[in-house]
Amino acid sequence: AQSVTQLGSHVSVSEGALVLLRCNYSSSVPPYLFWYVQYPNQGLQLLLKYTSAATLVKGINGFEAEFKKSETSFHLTKPSAHMSDAAEYFCAVSDQIGNQFYFGTGTSLTVIP
Amino acid sequence: EPEVTQTPSHQVTQMGQEVILRCVPISNHLYFYWYRQILGQKVEFLVSFYNNEISEKSEIFDDQFSVERPDGSNFTLKIRSTKLEDSAMYFCASSVRGRGTEAFFGQGTRLTVV
Numbered sequence: 001a002q003s004v005t006q007l008g009s010h011v012s013v014s015e016g017a018l019v020l021l022r023c024n025y026s027s028s029v030p031p032y033l034f035w036y037v038q039y040p041n042q043g044l045q046l047l048l049k050y051t052s053a054a055t056l057v058k059g060i061n062g063f064e065a066e067f068k069k070s071e072t073s074f075h076l077t078k079p080s081a082h083m084s085d086a087a088e089y090f091c092a093v094s095d096q097i098g099n100q101f102y103f104g105t106g107t108s109l110t111v112i113p
Numbered sequence: 114e115p116e117v118t119q120t121p122s123h124q125v126t127q128m129g130q131e132v133i134l135r136c137v138p139i140s141n142h143l144y145f146y147w148y149r150q151i152l153g154q155k156v157e158f159l160v161s162f163y164n165n166e167i168s169e170k171s172e173i174f175d176d177q178f179s180v181e182r183p184d185g186s187n188f189t190l191k192i193r194s195t196k197l198e199d200s201a202m203y204f205c206a207s208s209v210r211g212r213g214t215e216a217f218f219g220q221g222t223r224l225t226v227v
Contacts, residue, residue, distance in 0.1 A: 034215060043117065043204065044156075044218035090156060099144060099208075100169055101216065103156035 002027045002093045006104035014112050019063075019078040021107045023091030026072065031093045033074040034101065035065055038088040047089075050074060061085070086111045115139045119205050119219035126195055126226055134190045134222045136205030145188045146206040146216060147180065149173070156204065162188065195226045 007022040025031055032051045036044040048059025055067040061084075065076045074091060088108050092101040118137045126132050138145050147159040160170040162180055177193045188207075192199055202223050206216040 036218070041220065043119075043220040044206075046215045046217070049215050092156075099161055099163075100146070100158040100171075101148075101156075102158070103148075105155050 002031065002095055002102045004091050004093050004102055004104035006089075006091050006107050008107055009105060010108045010110065012110040012112055013081045015083055016080050019076070019081045019085065019109065021076040021089050021091075021109065023065075023074045023076065023104060024072050025074060025091070025093045027093055027095055029095045031095055033065075033067060034092045034094070035059065035063070035074075035076050036090045036092060036103075038090065038106075040087075044090065047076070081109075081111045083111050083113065085109060115217075117205055117207055117217050117219035119203075119222050121222060122220065123223045124225070126224070128197055128226055129194050132192050132195055132224065134192075134203050134205075134224070136188045136190075136219055137186055138188055138205065138207030139217055140186070142207035142209050142217070144168075144208045144210065144216075145180075145182070146208075147190045148204040148206065148218075149201040150204065150221075151198075151201040159190070192224075195224075197226050200224055200226045 003026045005024045034049045035047040048057045050057050050067045058064045063078045088106045090106045091104040094101050120135045145162040150156045160174045161168045179191045181189050202221045204221045205219045208214045208216045
């Protein structure tokens with residue numbers, strides 16, 4: 001079975017500081033991993049995805065994530081936070097068998113000016 | 114840019130009433146999904162739909178739920194007799210293919226059962 005754990009339901013960073021949002025997954029088969037962002041009153045927008053190619057994945061808006069199999073992690077980072085990054089971030093996993101996503105509980109990112 | 118659209122954005126209904134949540138997936142997508150998010154909880158998978166039939170469903174998707182693609186463009190979720198615990202944000206999503214491809218999500222319908 002697949003599952004995702006996001007550590008920290010709320011993260012606050014200063015504008016210009018490093019953003020680190022943590023995601024650990026559990027999967028009995030090689031996973032596909034995704035980060036989605038949700039801005040207020042909007043749907044889920046794909047930030048980036050890992051599908052067994054390069055382990056360091058670059059996404060939109062300067063975000064990137066690294067797949068570490070040994071740590072079963074897929075943490076999301078951004079070198080310098082911007083005010084517009086304030087949103088809810090969801091990590092999700094799917095496998096190569098089914099086609100459903102398993103989401104984490106989400107991390108709310110606040111950027112302090 | 115193509116997007117998944119959902120209507121209405123907010124629906125209030127009385128317990129026991131039937132509701133239909135509507136979605137227009139991206140036109141060339143073949144896989145369609147419904148997810149829900151109860152306030153403060155995870156986004157949970159309900160059902161996936163491909164080739165005019167349900168391909169997967171979760172244990173949440175019991176007999177009170179049904180899905181339909183009535184006209185080749187809309188994708189609907191029907192809840193026959195709503196309960197208070199059905200109050201949630203319901204997200205529709207679609208993808209070009211199934212396994213491993215990203216899903217594109219709509220903005221959600223907030224269902225409030227009173």
